[in-house]
Amino acid sequence: DAKTTQPNSMESNEEEPVHLPCNHSTISGTDYIHWYRQLPSQGPEYVIHGLTSNVNNRMASLAIAEDRKSSTLILHRATLRDAAVYYCILRDGDTGNQFYFGTGTSLTVIP
Amino acid sequence: NAGVTQTPKFQVLKTGQSMTLQCAQDMNHNSMYWYRQDPGMGLRLIYYSASEGTTDKGEVPNGYNVSRLNKREFSLRLESAAPSQTSVYFCASSEVPRGRTQYFGPGTRLLVL
Numbered sequence: 001d002a003k004t005t006q007p008n009s010m011e012s013n014e015e016e017p018v019h020l021p022c023n024h025s026t027i028s029g030t031d032y033i034h035w036y037r038q039l040p041s042q043g044p045e046y047v048i049h050g051l052t053s054n055v056n057n058r059m060a061s062l063a064i065a066e067d068r069k070s071s072t073l074i075l076h077r078a079t080l081r082d083a084a085v086y087y088c089i090l091r092d093g094d095t096g097n098q099f100y101f102g103t104g105t106s107l108t109v110i111p
Numbered sequence: 112n113a114g115v116t117q118t119p120k121f122q123v124l125k126t127g128q129s130m131t132l133q134c135a136q137d138m139n140h141n142s143m144y145w146y147r148q149d150p151g152m153g154l155r156l157i158y159y160s161a162s163e164g165t166t167d168k169g170e171v172p173n174g175y176n177v178s179r180l181n182k183r184e185f186s187l188r189l190e191s192a193a194p195s196q197t198s199v200y201f202c203a204s205s206e207v208p209r210g211r212t213q214y215f216g217p218g219t220r221l222l223v224l
Contacts, residue, residue, distance in 0.1 A: 032211065043115075043201045043215030044154065087153060091211075098169060099213065101146075101153030 004088045009106045012078045020073040020105055022088030027068050030093045035062065035073045037084040038104070044087065047073065051093070083109045113137055115216035117202050123222045124192045132187040132219050134202030142205045143185035144169075144213065145177060147198040154201060160185055161208035192223045 005023040012018040024033070035047040048055055048062045050071075055062040061074040075082055087104040118133045136143065141162045146154040146169075156169030160179040174196060176188045185204075189196060199220050203213040 034211070041218075043203070043218055044213075045215065046212045049211055098156050098159070099154075100170075101155070103151070103153050 003100070004090060004102055006086075006088050006102060006105045008103065009108065011108045011110060012075075013110050014080060015077050018075040018078045018082070018107065020075070020086050020088075020107065021070065022072070023070045024088070024090055025069045027090060028092070031090045032093050033062065033064060033068075033071050034089040034091055034099065035060070036087045036089065036099075036101075037082075038087070039081075039084045044101075047086070078107075078109045080109050080111065083107055115202055115204055115214055117200075117216040117219050119219060120217070121220045121222075123224065124189075125224055126193060128192050129188065129190050130192065130221075131189075132200055132202075132221075133184070134186065134216060135184045136202075136204040136214070137183065138204060138206070138214065139182070140204035140206050140214075141182070142208050143179065144203040144205075145175075145185070145187045146201045146203065147171065147196075148201060148218075149198050157187065157200075189221075192221075194223045197221060197223045 034049040036044040038044045048060050050062045063072045085104040085106050087101050089099050115136045144159040145157040148154045155171050158177040160166045163182045166177050178186045199218045201218045202216045205213045
């Protein structure tokens with residue numbers, strides 16, 4: 001599975017939008033882009049995933065670049081409960097039983 | 112539904128001792144996974160079970176064994192614990208192999224002295 005690159009940390013003010021970037025320049029055509037987040041002292045939880053098109057759900061939006069070499073997770077209105085480590089993961093849609101977690105981006109939300 | 116449950120929540124072992132970490136899911140999922148997370152690091156896959164009766168090695172299997180006891184339960188055994196196995200262990204499950212969403216348990220914190 002291809003690797004991803006994320007900033008180590010980001011800060012956001014409460015109630016403002018947050019854009020979390022992820023680079024995946026070696027992505028292949030069958031790789032899905034997944035985002036998970038891990039709140040303090042908890043297991044990771046699913047946020048969103050996509051293949052080529054932008055995706056929206058109740059938690060967030062995922063914007064995927066046209067060449068698929070990067071993506072951005074968008075939290076439309078950050079709350080204190082969104083403070084977590086966000087992981088961008090690539091998974092091969094044909095063969096990928098495994099998720100490869102990097103070190104993620106630690107998001108701090110400032111009241 | 113409880114989702115994915117793990118026992119124990121916390122354990123202290125001495126070097127050389129053995130123990131089994133238990134995991135159960137009540138979502139009727141076919142696939143289950145064991146990960147470890149070292150301080151400041153992301154999760155790394157130890158073993159997974161794509162379906163009942165099958166197990167496969169992940170990224171870091173050395174020093175561990177697993178048993179898929181039935182569809183609900185997937186255990187991780189440390190035969191002779193080492194300080195390098197001090198970590199937080201997470202169990203996860205997904206509906207199908209290569210499932211798009213994995214559901215994680217709350218974790219077991221293991222300290223090996």
